[in-house]
C-alpha cells in the first residue's frame with residue numbers, strides 16, 4: 001500500500017513500472033517492450049515439420065464411436081454448505097455412411113435422430129463432496145462404495161467387466177495380477193489383487209479392499225470431504241471404460257474385421273495423471289499386442305484447450321492449407337519438439353509422457369480455418385527424443401482419411417461425433433440446478 005498524503009509532504013503514488021529499478025535489466029526491458037509492442041510474427045518460430053497428406057490407398061474407417069463426459073458440483077445455501085457433484089458420461093456410435101448425408105452446418109433434426117436412434121448410452125452418478133452425512137459411514141467410505149457400485153450398475157456391469165479386462169490383462173493368454181496400490185484404510189502397500197478378484201484384504205490391517213480402490217480415488221480425498229478432482233477423475237476413468245467396453249466386445253466378436261474398421265474418439269488427451277496413470281501400462285500393452293497380431297485399433301483423443309492447443313493456434317496460419325482446395329497437412333510431434341517448442345523446457349529429467357500418456361501428440365490442419373490437436377496411441381512407449389514419427393502412430397493413414405468427413409462446421413475445429421456425445425453428456429440434460437440444489441438440501445442431509 002502506498003503512503004497517504006500528509007499535511008507537509010505529498011503522498012506516494014502507487015508505483016508505476018517505470019519507477020522500478022528492475023526495469024534496468026535488459027531482459028525485463030525486452031519483456032516489457034515485447035509485451036507492449038508485439039512484433040507481428042511472419043513465420044512459425046518453432047519450425048514445425050508439416051507433411052502434406054497424400055495417401056490414395058487408405059480406406060476410410062466405417063464405424064465411429066465417441067465418448068464424452070461432464071460433471072457439475074452443486075452447493076446448498078446456508079451454513080455449513082453442503083456440496084454434491086454429479087457426473088455424466090455418454091457413449092455413442094454412428095455409421096459414417098449416414099453421417100455423410102448430414103448437413104454439417106445446419107443438421108436437420110430428423111436426420112440427426114436417424115443417426116442417433118438407439119445408438120447412445122450414458123452413465124451417471126453422484127458423489128458427496130462436503131458436509132453430507134450418510135448413516136453408513138464417513139464421506140470417504142461413501143465415495144469408495146459409490147464408486148464400487150456405480151461402475152457396476154449400468155448395462156449389467158459391462159463397464160466394470162472392462163475394468164477387470166484391462167487391469168488383469170484378460171485379453172492375453174497369460175492374465176496378470178492387478179497393479180499394486182495403497183490400502184485405503186492404512187495406506188500399506190497391497191501387492192495387487194489376484195486375477196479376476198473383485199475384492200481382497202489388506203495384509204497389514206486385514207480390512208476389505210475393492211478392485212476399484214486400486215484405481216486410487218481415495219488418494220485425492222480426506223475423511224470428511226473430497227475435492228472436485230474426484231468427480232473429474234471418475235469422469236475420465238468412466239470415459240475410458242466405456243470406450244474400451246466397445247473395444248473389448250469387438251475384440252471377442254466373431255467378425256474379426258469390425259474392430260479395425262472402427263474409429264474411436266475420446267474428448268481430451270489420452271493421458272491419465274498421477275495415481276491414475278497405473279492403468280497406462282496395461283492400455284499400452286494391449287494396443288501393442290493388437291497391432292502385433294494384425295488387428296490395429298484406431299483411437300484418437302482431441303485436445304480442445306491447453307498448452308498444445310494454444311501453441312497450435314499461434315502457428316497454424318503459417319502452414320498449408322491456406323486455400324480451400326489445398327491438401328490436409330499434419331505434424332507428428334516428437335518428444336524433443338514437445339519439450340523445446342511447446343513446453344520450452346529442454347532439460348526435463350524424465351522422458352516426455354513416459355508415465356502418463358497412452359497416446360502421442362500431433363497437429364492436423366484440414367482447411368484454412370480448421371486445425372486440431374490430436375493424440376494417437378503408438379502401443380509400446382519409446383523414450384527416444386525423436387519418437388514418435390508418423391509410422392509409429394497406429395493407423396494414422398486411415399484416421400486422416402476418415403476425419404475430413406467428421407468435421408463439424410457448427411463450431412471451429414470440432415468433430416461432429418464429439419459434438420453429439422457432448423450434447424448427451426452435457427449439463428443441459430441434467431435436472432435444472434434449482435432441482436439439484438433442493439436435492440442437496442434434504443433437512444437431515446440424508
Ligand SMILES: [Zn+2]
Nearest residue numbers: 183186202205
Ligand atoms: Zn490396510
